[in-house]
Amino acid sequence: MKTLGFTALLAGVAALFIASVSAQNLQQRAPEGGTRPILVSIFIPPVVDAPFTATVNTIWTGRAPDGSTYTVKNHRTIARDSAGRIFQERRRLTPDGDKQETAITELDFINPTSHEQVVCDPDGHVCEIYNYWLMASTVENSSADRVSAAAGVTREDLGHDTIAGLDTVGTRETTTIAPGTIGNDRPLDVVTEFWYSPQLGFRLLLNRADPRTGSASFRVTDIHLGEPDAKLFNPPSEYTIVDARRPATPSSK
Numbered sequence: 001m002k003t004l005g006f007t008a009l010l011a012g013v014a015a016l017f018i019a020s021v022s023a024q025n026l027q028q029r030a031p032e033g034g035t036r037p038i039l040v041s042i043f044i045p046p047v048v049d050a051p052f053t054a055t056v057n058t059i060w061t062g063r064a065p066d067g068s069t070y071t072v073k074n075h076r077t078i079a080r081d082s083a084g085r086i087f088q089e090r091r092r093l094t095p096d097g098d099k100q101e102t103a104i105t106e107l108d109f110i111n112p113t114s115h116e117q118v119v120c121d122p123d124g125h126v127c128e129i130y131n132y133w134l135m136a137s138t139v140e141n142s143s144a145d146r147v148s149a150a151a152g153v154t155r156e157d158l159g160h161d162t163i164a165g166l167d168t169v170g171t172r173e174t175t176t177i178a179p180g181t182i183g184n185d186r187p188l189d190v191v192t193e194f195w196y197s198p199q200l201g202f203r204l205l206l207n208r209a210d211p212r213t214g215s216a217s218f219r220v221t222d223i224h225l226g227e228p229d230a231k232l233f234n235p236p237s238e239y240t241i242v243d244a245r246r247p248a249t250p251s252s253k
Contacts, residue, residue, distance in 0.1 A: 041056060041058065041218055042056055042202060042203050042204075042206055042218045042220065043202060043203075044078055044080060044086050044088065044202050045134065045137065045201055045202060046080070046084035046085070046086060046110060046112035046134055046135070046136045046137065047080065047084055047136070047137060047138065047139050047200070047201040048082060048083060048084045048136045048137070048138065049082050049138075050080065050082075050139055050199065050200055050201060051079075051080055051081050051082045051225070051226055051227045051228060052079065052080055052200060052223055052224060052225050052226070052228070053077070053078070053079040053222075053223075053224045053228045053232075054077075054078055054079070054220050054221065054222055054223040054224070055075050055076065055077060055078070055220070055221050055222040056075065056076050056078055056218060056219070056220055057073070057074075057075045057217075057218070057219045057220075057221055058073055058074050058075070058076075058093070058216070058217070058218055059071065059072075059073045059096070059216070059217045060072050060073070060093070060214065060215070060216045060217075061214045061215050061216075062213060062214040063213060063214045069214065070095070071095070071096035072093040072094060072095055072096060073093065073094060073096050074091045074092065074093050074094060074102050075091070076088065076089040076090060076091045077089045078220075079228040079232050079233075080228070081227060081228055081230070081233060082227060083112075083113065083136065084112045084113070084136035084137075085109070085110060085111050085112070085113075085233045086108070086109070086110040087107075087108070087109055087110075087228070087232040087233050088107075088108040088110075089104050089106070089107060089108075090104065090105045090106035090107070090108065091103065091104055091105060092105055103122075104122050105121075105122070105123075106119060106120065106121065106122070107119075107120040107122065107127075107235070107236075108120075109233060109234070109235055110132055111132070111233075112132065112134060112135055112136040113136065115131060115132050115133060116129055116130070116131070116132055117129070117130045117131070117132040118130075118235050118241075120235050120236065120239055125236075125238065125239045125240060126239060126240045126242060127235045127236075127239045127240070127241050127242065128242045128243075128244040129241065129242070129243045129244055129245055130244055130245060131245050131246070139198060139199065139200070139201040152175060152176050152177070152178065153173060153174065153175050153176075154173070154174045154176075155171055155172070155173050155174075156171065156172040156173075156174075157170070157171060158170030158171060158172055158193070158195075161195060163195055163197070163204045163205055163220075164204065164220070164221060164222075164223045165223075166197045166199055166200065166204065166223065167197070167198065167199065168195035168196055168197050168198075168204055168205070169195065169196050169198065170193065170194070170195045170196075171193070171194055171195075171196070172191065172192070172193045173191070173192045173193075173194075174189050174190070174191050174192075175189070175190040175191075175192075176188070176189055176190075177189075177190065182212075188211050188212065189211070190208070190209070190210045190211070190212075191208070191209045192206065192207070192208045192209075193205075193206070193207045193208075194206040194207070200223075202220075203218075203220075204219070204220040204223075205217075205218070205219050205220070206218045206219075
C-alpha cells in the first residue's frame with residue numbers, strides 16, 4: 001500500500017493537478033479510453049498549537065475538446081486541533097448552480113503523533129489505516145512556500161492582504177512549459193496565485209489557470225479559531241477498521 005503521508009507532502013508542493021476530463025465522467029469511473037479528474041486541494045499540515053475549523057470551497061472550470069467550458073464546485077469541512085491532528089471531508093463535485101449539498105465520499109483522519117492516517121469510505125462503512133510520516137511542527141517550519149522555485153518557474157511577491165480576518169502573504173507563480181515538452185507547439189504558462197496565512201500555516205486562497213485544462217479556485221472560509229469538537233478526530237465507531245499499513249521490511253545483513 002502507498003504511504004499517504006508522502007503523497008500529502010507532494011500535494012502541498014504541487015498544489016493542484018487536474019487531468020483532462022469530460023463533464024459527464026466527473027463522478028463515476030472513467031470508461032475505457034476515457035479520463036477522470038484529480039483535484040489536489042489545499043494542503044493542511046500537522047501544525048501544533050494552531051487549532052481551527054473551516055470550510056474549503058472549490059470551483060473548477062474545465063475545457064472540453066470542442067472549446068466549450070463547464071463549471072463544477074463543492075465545499076467541505078476541515079479541522080485541526082492543538083496536537084496537530086487533522087480532519088477533512090471529501091465531497092462529490094456538482095454542476096455550478098446546483099444548490100443541493102453533495103454527498104461525502106471520504107473522511108480523512110490524520111494523527112501525526114501515532115503516524116497514522118485513517119481513510120473512511122461512507123458507502124462501504126470501512127476505514128483503512130495507512131502510514132503517515134509527517135511530523136507535527138510549528139507554523140514556521142510548515143510553509144510549503146519556502147520551497148525553492150524549480151527550473152522554468154518564476155515567482156512574484158504580491159505583498160500582504162487580509163482574508164477572513166487573518167493576515168496573508170501573496171505569491172504569483174508562473175510555470176512555463178517549453179515547446180515540445182508535452183507535444184505543445186508553443187510555450188504554455190501555468191499561473192498559480194496563492195495567499196498563505198503565517199498564523200495557520202497553510203494557504204487560504206489558491207487560484208490556478210492552466211491552458212491545458214482550465215482553471216480552479218480553492219478558498220477557505222468560515223474560519224473559527226480555537227479547539228474543534230474532539231469528536232471530529234475519531235473515525236465512526238460503526239465502521240469496520242482495516243489495517244492497510246505495509247509491515248516493516250527486515251534489513252539485509
